[in-house]
Amino acid sequence: MTETMTVFATAECTDALLPVVGAGLPVPLVTGGSTPYANLDYAASAPALRAVADHLATALPYYASVHRGAGYASQVSTALLENARNCIGRFLGAREDDLVVFTRNTTDALNLLAHCVPAGGCVLYLDIEHHANLLPWQRRGDAVLEAAPTIRETLAAVEDALAATPTALLAVTGASNVTGQLLPIKELARIAHRHGARIAVDAAQLAPHRRVSLADSGVDYLALSGHKLYAPYGAGVLVGRGDWLDAAPAYLAGGGAVREVGTASTDWATGPARHEGGTPNVLGAAALARACEELASVGGAALAEHEDKLRKRLLAGLAQLPEISVLSIWADGEGSPSGASAAAPASSTAASPSSPVDAIGVVSFTVSGHHAGWVAAYLSAEHGIGVRDGRFCAHPLLGKLGLAADGAIRASFGVGSTSADVDRLLAALRTLLTDGPAWDYELVEGRYAPVDDPRPIPDFAGPRSSVSSPCRAD
Numbered sequence: 445m446t447e448t449m450t451v452f453a454t455a456e457c458t459d460a461l462l463p464v465v466g467a468g469l470p471v472p473l474v475t476g477g478s479t480p481y482a483n484l485d486y487a488a489s490a491p492a493l494r495a496v497a498d499h500l501a502t503a504l505p506y507y508a509s510v511h512r513g514a515g516y517a518s519q520v521s522t523a524l525l526e527n528a529r530n531c532i533g534r535f536l537g538a539r540e541d542d543l544v545v546f547t548r549n550t551t552d553a554l555n556l557l558a559h560c561v562p563a564g565g566c567v568l569y570l571d572i573e574h575h576a577n578l579l580p581w582q583r584r585g586d587a588v589l590e591a592a593p594t595i596r597e598t599l600a601a602v603e604d605a606l607a608a609t610p611t612a613l614l615a616v617t618g619a620s621n622v623t624g625q626l627l628p629i630k631e632l633a634r635i636a637h638r639h640g641a642r643i644a645v646d647a648a649q650l651a652p653h654r655r656v657s658l659a660d661s662g663v664d665y666l667a668l669s670g671h672k673l674y675a676p677y678g679a680g681v682l683v684g685r686g687d688w689l690d691a692a693p694a695y696l697a698g699g700g701a702v703r704e705v706g707t708a709s710t711d712w713a714t715g716p717a718r719h720e721g722g723t724p725n726v727l728g729a730a731a732l733a734r735a736c737e738e739l740a741s742v743g744g745a746a747l748a749e750h751e752d753k754l755r756k757r758l759l760a761g762l763a764q765l766p767e768i769s770v771l772s773i774w775a776d777g778e779g780s781p782s783g784a785s786a787a788a789p790a791s792s793t794a795a796s797p798s799s800p801v802d803a804i805g806v807v808s809f810t811v812s813g814h815h816a817g818w819v820a821a822y823l824s825a826e827h828g829i830g831v832r833d834g835r836f837c838a839h840p841l842l843g844k845l846g847l848a849a850d851g852a853i854r855a856s857f858g859v860g861s862t863s864a865d866v867d868r869l870l871a872a873l874r875t876l877l878t879d880g881p882a883w884d885y886e887l888v889e890g891r892y893a894p895v896d897d898p899r900p901i902p903d904f905a906g907p908r909s910s911v912s913s914p915c916r917a918d
Contacts (some may be wrong), residue, residue, distance in 0.1 A: 461750045462738060463494040465676065470809055471828045472899040475882045479828040482865045487649060487806050487856035488620055488832050492731070493674040500677070500727055511700070511724055525726045528733035529716065535736035536647075536683050537657025543686040546679055546717045547728050550648040551576040553667035553682035554615070556719055557644055558584060559740040560692035565612025568605055568641070570598075571771055571844065574621050575837040576667075577646040581615060590674035591844075595774045598633060606639035613664075614643045615880075618650030622838050622842075623771050624755070624806030624855070626650070633662035642685070648672050652858060653751060655744030655810055658683065663784070668822030670728060674859065675735040678726025692712045696721030739859075747859070751805035754857050754866055758807055761870035769814040771845055771852055805857040809872070816851045821892040822881050825899070827872040829865075831855050 460467065461843055469481040483491060503524060508517035510525050529544045538544060549555040558580035561567060567586035569578060582588070589605050592598040602614065616634040619626050629645050636643040644665035650656055651666070652673040658666060666682030670677055682689075694701045694712050698721030704711040712718055741749065762768050811819050820833035834851040835842040855869055885894040901908045 451833065452905040454685050456472055456863070459750075459753075459862050461742060461746065461859040462674075463492040464496055465497050466491045467860055471728060473828060474898060475597055475826040482587045482827075482829040482868045483860070484855040484857055484865060484869060485830045485832050486652075487530070487582060487836075487854060488860040488862065489676055490652060490858055491860060492676055493735055493738050493859070496675050496677075496731050496734045497628045503727065503730055507727060510724060521726050524730050524896045525724060528729040531733040532729075533683060534734050535740055536651070537659045537661075538683050539659050539685075541686055542684055543682075543689055543716050545682045545689065545719050546724055547667075547682055548678060548725075549576075549671065549680040550574075550646060553680050554644070554646065555580050556682050556695050557613075557665055557684075557688075559669065559695055560688045562688065562691070566609060567615055568611050569603070569615040569915045570617070572620060572622075572644060572841045573615075573617055573838070574648070575839070576648065577615055577617060577644075579890070587611075591773060593624060593775050595628070598774070599628070599635065602632065603635050603639070603824045606636065606641055611636075611639065611641040614641050615646070616643070617646045618656065619653065619804045619806070620838075620841075621649050621806065622772060622808050622836050622841055622852075623773050624649070624803035624856075625773055626654070626802050626804070627655070629663055630661045632906050633664075637662065644684070649804060649806065652739070653747060655740075655747070656893060658693065670732040670735070673735050674738070675728070675730065675731035677725070677728040677731040679725045679732050679904055681732070684815040686715070689719060692719075698722045700724070700796045735796075742859070750859065751857065754861055754863065755803065755807060756807055757863060758843055758855060758866045762807070762809060762873075765873060765877060768792055768873065769810050769812070771808040771810075771847075773845075781805070806854065807856070808854040810847065810850075810852050811876070814855045814876075815892065819853050819876070819879070822883075823869070825885075825894045825897070826882055827875075829869055829872055831869070868870040 466481065466483065470478040471479045471481045486683065498591065506517045506520040508515060508521045510518060510522040512520070513519070533542065533544045544558065547556060554576050567581045567584065569581045569586065569588055570591050571588050572591045585611065586822065587605070589601060592601050606614065616627055616629070616632060633643045641666040645663050647656060647666045647668045649672065651668045656666065665682060666678070667682050669680040694904055696719065699715055701721035702710055703713050762770055806889050810816065816833040822832055823829040832854040835847070836854060842851060857865065883906055885892050886895050
């Protein structure tokens with residue numbers, strides 16, 4: 445390891461909040477040698493907490509069938525699954541009669557909820573949503589509401605829309621996966637209930653970064669993913685009121701969702717089992733529960749303080765680079781950096797480091813004169829920095845921000861992130877703007893990549909994939 449790499453590896457241990465798997469991972473550079481990976485793509489898939497990986501290593505020898513297995517390992521696995529359900533419910537402040545239903549991810553959870561909205565019930569959602577909280581409602585033909593330039597105006601628009609049309613459910617994001625800005629879900633819950641509607645919150649980005657409680661907020665349903673919450677083992681949850689869930693047809697028709705089956709009719713189970721047909725992801729559930737325990741031990745105040753420090757550091761550095769514009773949905777101070785304008789098109793500048801920020805550790809930006817995908821390829825190939833580029837599965841929002849064609853660059857961080865990660869990103873962007881790239885890049889299957897990329901892929905992964913995503917700008 446070079447002297448520079450040693451400095452980076454040491455810095456990565458200084459102000460991370462919790463240890464994560466992959467911290468300090470050496471990655472190759474196109475210019476030769478390697479450097480510790482700077483993971484600034486937490487919003488897409490967060491690394492596993494070290495405690496989660498260790499927990500699964502302990503539990504894995506006991507993995508077996510659940511609920512009906514007589515063997516000792518089956519009894520252990522059943523306890524692991526049901527204790528995980530209880531743990532996640534406590535972490536999310538579930539009410540006594542709320543159900544915790546295991547799903548694959550947030551998308552699966554919200555599709556399940558869409559399946560359970562009473563017949564004839566209308567759903568209202570915003571145009572800023574991630575596709576997971578947009579497509580299920582769009583497919584049903586529900587009502588989309590355009591977010592206003594400020595949060596206050598957006599809340600007023602929600603109130604007016606609910607007053608004008610009888611609505612069963614208001615579905616909103618808790619934190620934008622594009623800008624990190626927060627919506628006041630407690631206030632939105634009051635508005636929804638005042639007009640006889642329930643509220644569902646896409647907490648995929650919110651829950652890993654802020655403590656949220658169904659009981660305290662009045663939210664009726666929360667959906668989240670383990671791969672965002674430091675437990676990337678294929679499990680998510682829908683948590684909320686049981687009456688809609690018990691009244692709806694089983695989401696997956698299969699074993700485990702039934703009480704009794706005949707050739708002509710079936711007596712379906714109630715509770716979580718009704719929508720958990722098939723063999724459950726026991727290890728995924730256990731991983732998610734262990735992550736919840738770790739985050740609870742840290743506390744919401746520490747989570748917010750850690751990310752606020754890193755976000756302010758990044759915004760302050762970006763503000764020194766006039767070629768860079770930071771994205772913002774709302775212009776008011778609530779939920780957005782003070783001084784940032786609603787990007788329409790995306791033209792806001794970074795906030796002052798002393799400005800109050802009601803947002804999680806997600807910052808999206810553009811670099812004048814450079815395609816977002818090109819910048820992301822450069823950051824990875826020459827500096828070992830992982831960011832996201834494109835439209836972040838939020839196509840209507842990026843179109844609203846004037847970025848339907850090229851998308852943007854997103855840096856996101858969490859409990860394993862450090863000041864050194866932020867500083868490396870800022871240094872790499874300064875180098876790009878002052879010296880230019882050291883390598884040539886080309887479009888390959890719709891994605892930018894280094895020309896004749898010399899970086900090897902580890903043998904365990906197989907050959908480097910050349911297949912592009914059908915939604916390459918996601």
